[in-house]
Amino acid sequence: GAGVSQTPSNKVTEKGKYVELRCDPISGHTALYWYRQSLGQGPEFLIYFQGTGAADDSGLPNDRFFAVRPEGSVSTLKIQRTERGDSAVYLCASSLTPTSGGINIQYFGAGTRLSVL
Amino acid sequence: AQSVSQHNHHVILSEAASLELGCNYSYGGTVNLFWYVQYPGQHLQLLLKYFSGDPLVKGIKGFEAEFIKSKFSFNLRKPSVQWSDTAEYFCAVSGMDSSYKLIFGSGTRLLVRP
Numbered sequence: 001g002a003g004v005s006q007t008p009s010n011k012v013t014e015k016g017k018y019v020e021l022r023c024d025p026i027s028g029h030t031a032l033y034w035y036r037q038s039l040g041q042g043p044e045f046l047i048y049f050q051g052t053g054a055a056d057d058s059g060l061p062n063d064r065f066f067a068v069r070p071e072g073s074v075s076t077l078k079i080q081r082t083e084r085g086d087s088a089v090y091l092c093a094s095s096l097t098p099t100s101g102g103i104n105i106q107y108f109g110a111g112t113r114l115s116v117l
Numbered sequence: 118a119q120s121v122s123q124h125n126h127h128v129i130l131s132e133a134a135s136l137e138l139g140c141n142y143s144y145g146g147t148v149n150l151f152w153y154v155q156y157p158g159q160h161l162q163l164l165l166k167y168f169s170g171d172p173l174v175k176g177i178k179g180f181e182a183e184f185i186k187s188k189f190s191f192n193l194r195k196p197s198v199q200w201s202d203t204a205e206y207f208c209a210v211s212g213m214d215s216s217y218k219l220i221f222g223s224g225t226r227l228l229v230r231p
Contacts, residue, residue: 042221
């Protein structure tokens, strides 16, 4: 597609439930990122994939959060036993492979707004 | 710790007024700097970026930003704003050694009155 696509755009769930959020990156982009944006804050880094592997998952807040990218394209962010504090907009971004000189432009999707009741 | 500070959370201007949004960062090492914009109901879009070279960078829609290394600043400017510039603006930094990880400020909401 022309841009980064995220589904669903909105997700309402109950505390304790499991959710999956999907990201479809720009075609040809090998790098994929997840960020979380809480109300009144800027996006916070969660995880970075280069191809199929998670190159840096240091931003995942705890072991309830997990992300996969099995074929190096679409990625799924999975949250187990959701808590009210998980309510936020989850953003996905993609880019070409970051260069050794640090040049990296990330393109963002519209996000999934997760509400945990 | 690595961080980005945006001093103004809300800015209200009349059309044709000049704009300057402050951004200061804390990061040890060489940095890349970005301004992203989010128009109402839309996704984050890149406004401009600095990787190296001329510290005065020009972006889309008449925006520019100046990297002042000694002040750890990357302020965004526009000489004459339009109603269509109403949006939220985010400053972000990444390190040359971890260019994949953007660190964002908390954003500035700009309202331009016609």
